[in-house]
Amino acid sequence: MKRFKSLSLVLVFTLLFSMFAGLPMTSVADTVTTTVTSIETTAVETNTVDIITFNDFHGNVAEDVNDWGKNIGMSKMVAKINEMKAINPNTIVVSGGDNYQGTAMSNLTYGAPVTDMMKALDVKVSAVGNHEFDWGRDRIVQWGIDGGFDYLASNIYDEVTNEPVTWAKPYKILEVGGIKIGLIGLAHPDTITLTKVENVTGLEFRDPIVAAQEWIDYLKAGNAEEGTPDVIIAVTHLDSSQDYDTYEITGNAAELAEGVTGLDGIVSAHSHRTVYGEVNGVAIVQAYKYGRTLGLLSIQLDDEGDVSDVVATVNNVYKVKNDIIPDEATKAVYDEYNEELSPILDEVIGEANGEFTHDRSMDNVSVLGQWACEVMAEKADVQIAIQNGGGLRRTLYDGNITMGDLYEVMPYDNQLVTMELSGKDLRAAIDHGIINPDITDGSFSGLKVVFDKDAEFENRIVKITLTDGTPLEDDKYYTVVVNDFMYTGGDKYNFSNARNVVDTYIPIRDVLVESIKYAGTITPEAVNSIKEVEKYEVVSGDMLWKIARRFKLTIDEIVELNNIKNRDLIYIGQTLKLAVQ
Numbered sequence: 001m002k003r004f005k006s007l008s009l010v011l012v013f014t015l016l017f018s019m020f021a022g023l024p025m026t027s028v029a030d031t032v033t034t035t036v037t038s039i040e041t042t043a044v045e046t047n048t049v050d051i052i053t054f055n056d057f058h059g060n061v062a063e064d065v066n067d068w069g070k071n072i073g074m075s076k077m078v079a080k081i082n083e084m085k086a087i088n089p090n091t092i093v094v095s096g097g098d099n100y101q102g103t104a105m106s107n108l109t110y111g112a113p114v115t116d117m118m119k120a121l122d123v124k125v126s127a128v129g130n131h132e133f134d135w136g137r138d139r140i141v142q143w144g145i146d147g148g149f150d151y152l153a154s155n156i157y158d159e160v161t162n163e164p165v166t167w168a169k170p171y172k173i174l175e176v177g178g179i180k181i182g183l184i185g186l187a188h189p190d191t192i193t194l195t196k197v198e199n200v201t202g203l204e205f206r207d208p209i210v211a212a213q214e215w216i217d218y219l220k221a222g223n224a225e226e227g228t229p230d231v232i233i234a235v236t237h238l239d240s241s242q243d244y245d246t247y248e249i250t251g252n253a254a255e256l257a258e259g260v261t262g263l264d265g266i267v268s269a270h271s272h273r274t275v276y277g278e279v280n281g282v283a284i285v286q287a288y289k290y291g292r293t294l295g296l297l298s299i300q301l302d303d304e305g306d307v308s309d310v311v312a313t314v315n316n317v318y319k320v321k322n323d324i325i326p327d328e329a330t331k332a333v334y335d336e337y338n339e340e341l342s343p344i345l346d347e348v349i350g351e352a353n354g355e356f357t358h359d360r361s362m363d364n365v366s367v368l369g370q371w372a373c374e375v376m377a378e379k380a381d382v383q384i385a386i387q388n389g390g391g392l393r394r395t396l397y398d399g400n401i402t403m404g405d406l407y408e409v410m411p412y413d414n415q416l417v418t419m420e421l422s423g424k425d426l427r428a429a430i431d432h433g434i435i436n437p438d439i440t441d442g443s444f445s446g447l448k449v450v451f452d453k454d455a456e457f458e459n460r461i462v463k464i465t466l467t468d469g470t471p472l473e474d475d476k477y478y479t480v481v482v483n484d485f486m487y488t489g490g491d492k493y494n495f496s497n498a499r500n501v502v503d504t505y506i507p508i509r510d511v512l513v514e515s516i517k518y519a520g521t522i523t524p525e526a527v528n529s530i531k532e533v534e535k536y537e538v539v540s541g542d543m544l545w546k547i548a549r550r551f552k553l554t555i556d557e558i559v560e561l562n563n564i565k566n567r568d569l570i571y572i573g574q575t576l577k578l579a580v581q
Helices: 007-020 073-087 104-108 112-121 138-147 208-220 252-259 317-323 328-345 367-380 403-409 423-432 508-519 544-550 555-562
Strands: 037-039 048-054 091-095 123-127 150-152 156-158 171-176 179-186 203-205 231-236 265-267 274-279 282-287 294-301 307-315 348-352 384-387 399-402 415-422 443-445 447-451 461-466 477-483 499-507 530-532 534-537 575-578
Touching: 048 073, 048 179, 048 265, 048 282, 073 091, 073 112, 073 294, 073 317, 073 328, 091 171, 104 112, 104 328, 104 403, 112 123, 112 138, 112 328, 123 171, 123 179, 123 231, 138 150, 150 171, 150 179, 171 208, 179 208, 179 294, 208 231, 208 252, 231 252, 231 307, 252 265, 252 274, 252 282, 265 294, 282 294, 282 307, 328 403, 348 508, 367 384, 367 415, 367 443, 367 477, 367 508, 384 423, 399 403, 403 508, 415 423, 415 508, 423 447, 423 461, 423 477, 443 447, 461 555, 499 508, 544 555, 555 575
Parallel strands: 037 171, 048 091, 091 123, 123 150, 179 231, 231 265, 265 282, 384 477, 447 530
Antiparallel strands: 048 294, 156 203, 171 179, 274 282, 274 307, 294 307, 348 399, 384 443, 415 477, 415 499, 447 461, 534 575
């Protein structure tokens, strides 16, 4: 694709962005056939074709009623996107996946209101997110049929046929505003460990770079019966992040941009980040999460109608959600679901005397995670509980607790699995959840841990004991409870060496509800199960016994942790690690 930067183009982009954002920017080919969709539109002065994107909606069809809440809900999302389409009729809408699972209203109806929203938005295609599999793959087909859109996935293969799956297309070509847009779908390569294993058995998630290049080459060679696209966009559930000081974009989406040729834009998802910019000349956009932000890939055309550039921007619509007038038809649909489900969602089951915080981007062990683990351990009558961070989705707020809250805090129908685990494997499991670069950090109870954030991943624990201070022994077995997602390898946890494993089939959400109802009022407690190692610089006059006494440690503990050969010899300026609990 030819690229140029002229003054006139800059002026066009400036005009377009002012209208869009309103706010500061934060050879398998022969086996597949598709149908070109021609969208009748009229030319606009900005001479662009727009792709509106959203990702990781996770069933958030309800608007946050409080002023500080960010979710705009389905009726305002439809209204806002319709407003943008009115500005430029040469506009299509696509999703980066993870559309359905995550809230009580969506979960209890298996995504029905989200499907209604997708249809109202006239979504053309969606990537296949890992959470699309949470209720089994059969629902994926029906969602597409009912919602009037196609799922795209060029890298999901059937292990039996060794062909792409039949329930998702590798690509789709749309004709909009006089140009043909080729859309190639890509699922996250780690999907096999990001959802329950039984829901993806028999599927292979291949390298997205290899798959993308194969279909880019196929489309550019003119092999598609729909013709050769003028621009190629990857609609993906690949993660990305952005440094807002340097604007550098990283993650799987950035690696895709670096690893292929012939791609013009990427719709990113999965990591719940706001991302916009370019990598290797490829525009990348990710629109945060829950519909709070909308992404835009603007395909800009020159005077001859040829593609000249693709520009990524974002619109933080949550900042003006109170000014958006809901779409009446969509609001009526929402109100109908809400009326039907309110007796379940609004049931008050207890009270929280303070916030049980769970910040998935910052916490290690969270207040909510620690409480949930304690409840799980008590129910299972075991010493230790471990919960993956992504298994809990939001803070439990101060005040009345409803069933709807519990569905949002823990949307998954995971079950308790008990086992006996050696101290060595237990330590490895806990270490896997500390500052994990790929997933939300885990929580646990029944242990006390001191860790070094500067050490290598999965080697960060410097001290681990039971709650009473008894050191964990590598060869001794301990009773442990986890959820069935983790036990089967979810989030790459490894419990393969466990013995006496019992799947209790007890839903964890039910256990939490039972505990709240029994207590009536629950009070959050500060996390006391994990602490970062302290660093101490030796000064003149220091001796090990003095340092040990000051920090209530033993000399042996300091010697062992710092691999000191001569306990009578320490140096001024030497940095010692101290496992203070």
